[in-house]
Amino acid sequence: MTQPAVVNQYAPFTTQTVVEFVKTLSIFDHPNRLIANEIGDGNLNLVFQLVELETNRSIIVKQALPYAKVVGESWPLSLNRAKIESESLRITAKVVPDLVPHVLHTDHELACTVMEDLSDYNILRTELISNHHYPLLAEHIGRYLAQTLFSTSDFALHPFVKKELVQKFTNPDLCKITEDLVFTDPFFDHPTNDFPTELRPAVEAIWADETLLTEVGILKFQFLTQAEALLHGDLHTGSIFVTSQSTKVIDPEFAFFGPIGFDLGQFFANIILNALSKLATTERPALLSELLRTTERTWITFAQEFTKLWDESNQEIYTNVSGILPRFLLKIWTDAIGFAGCEIVRRTIGLAHVADLDSIEDFHTQIEIKERALQLGADLIKSRTQLYSLSHFIQRIKGALRS
Structure with missing residues (x-):
């Protein structure tokens, strides 16, 4: 069986590379049957929804860009905000776990957070x-x-x-x-x-x-x-x-x-x-x-x-x-x-x-x-x-x- 490529150096995800990344996390039972769609409409980040075809189970991967997406590379931003976001969610979950999305994984090098999908919301x-x-x-x-x-x-x-x-x-x-x-x-x-x-x-x-x-x-x-x-x-x-x-x-x-x-x-x-x-x-x-x-x-x-x-x-x-x-x-x-x-x-x-x-x-x-x-x-x-x-x-x- 072909092993997924190791993704460990920062680059903006594509629908292909985000799937390769998630395959390394042991989140899904059928990692070779994933599809990814970019769904983000915000000003600063990339957001992908990944769905496992067999079970229809889904997750969200959010990745910070090194600039404001709404403007482009002329407005640089630190990738550290992804770490701040994931750490804030974890701290908040200690006191109000029902009021924030559940964080499944964070990768500070890739400036991304994997979390539960709120598509039902x-x-x-x-x-x-x-x-x-x-x-x-x-x-x-x-x-x-x-x-x-x-x-x-x-x-x-x-x-x-x-x-x-x-x-x-x-x-x-x-x-x-x-x-x-x-x-x-x-x-x-x-x-x-x-x-x-x-x-x-x-x-x-x-x-x-x-x-x-x-x-x-x-x-x-x-x-x-x-x-x-x-x-x-x-x-x-x-x-x-x-x-x-x-x-x-x-x-x-x-x-x-x-x-x-x-x-x-x-x-x-x-x-x-x-x-x-x-x-x-x-x-x-x-x-x-x-x-x-x-x-x-x-x-x-x-x-x-x-x-x-x-x-x-x-x-x-x-x-x-x-x-x-x-x-x-x-x-x-x-x-x-x-x-x-x-x-x-x-x-x-x-x-x-x-x-x-x-x-x-x-x-x-x-x-x-x-x-x-x-x-x-x-x-x-x-x-x-x-x-x-x-x-x-x-x-x-x-x-x-x-x-």
């Missing part, structure tokens, strides 16, 4: 655009965030362990993408920005708002300096797969140690962006109600789970002081609102948009809704310390959604 963004509702989503994401963020914070870890992890998850290339595309470029007249001419007056109002720029600068500095916990780093609705009973968070290649409120803010923002898109539909009252409830329940679940972990698992003596937890939760909350505002603005006029808004067919309506998105994003950034309760936040969102 749907991409959350696509489902929300199609007006589908997932009642368990908020509880799942709230629990995911509380467990992953608390368990990697100074409240749960010995200081030596935490500091070693901070070094391990230093992720300069992908952090720079976030620093530029979320916190910098959309707030200035930068060539990476992308928006129609009709939106320019609203965009220029963003650029000219000194109060807004001051607050965004503060949020960016928090992102740069506050290594509170291991973040997912890119928690939008395209990074979440769902079924009626299950949720899986994927693609943590942007993982690094940053402010706890960042992941919450990104998730809130993408739910809000979808809610804004419902202003173009005839079923909006019921849809908006469900989306607002998702935002509410996510925070409530997060706060409850985080508090439980605080009471049962904290390693820091100051967590026994009664006033610390409310202050820290308030910081997470206000940070999340500010980060959500930045995400809303950048997804409207920055390099990477969301289909929720861009798929609105009537152009005039699309522009009108994007103007609202910019106004709301700026408002959340500037007023985040005044929206100190969930009800204040929800009322502000409802105000932006009124026609």
Whole structure:
């Protein structure tokens, strides 16, 4: 029997070479009966689905490219992000194994991760655009965030362990993408920005708002300096797969140690962006109600789970002081609102948009809704310390959604 070729030196996989690689892993009973299809539609990586013909069993192989696929070799990126992603998934699986894909194998030399296939799941963004509702989503994401963020914070870890992890998850290339595309470029007249001419007056109002720029600068500095916990780093609705009973968070290649409120803010923002898109539909009252409830329940679940972990698992003596937890939760909350505002603005006029808004067919309506998105994003950034309760936040969102 012909032995599979040894694949141990980095090169981008093809549908042929990825099969040869998987044959060496003893994952399948019939490795000579594999077919591979490239299915990735992201900006940074190659993604292959491999199927065993006899059993129809399938896996996913994700491989990092040494550049951003969306741009090409003129935008080089470190392959270390593949190791960061696989290690993040393994750490997360220790606390919420039901909420992340199971990792079967990693190869740091080839910058690839082999994991379970989630073909039975749907991409959350696509489902929300199609007006589908997932009642368990908020509880799942709230629990995911509380467990992953608390368990990697100074409240749960010995200081030596935490500091070693901070070094391990230093992720300069992908952090720079976030620093530029979320916190910098959309707030200035930068060539990476992308928006129609009709939106320019609203965009220029963003650029000219000194109060807004001051607050965004503060949020960016928090992102740069506050290594509170291991973040997912890119928690939008395209990074979440769902079924009626299950949720899986994927693609943590942007993982690094940053402010706890960042992941919450990104998730809130993408739910809000979808809610804004419902202003173009005839079923909006019921849809908006469900989306607002998702935002509410996510925070409530997060706060409850985080508090439980605080009471049962904290390693820091100051967590026994009664006033610390409310202050820290308030910081997470206000940070999340500010980060959500930045995400809303950048997804409207920055390099990477969301289909929720861009798929609105009537152009005039699309522009009108994007103007609202910019106004709301700026408002959340500037007023985040005044929206100190969930009800204040929800009322502000409802105000932006009124026609």
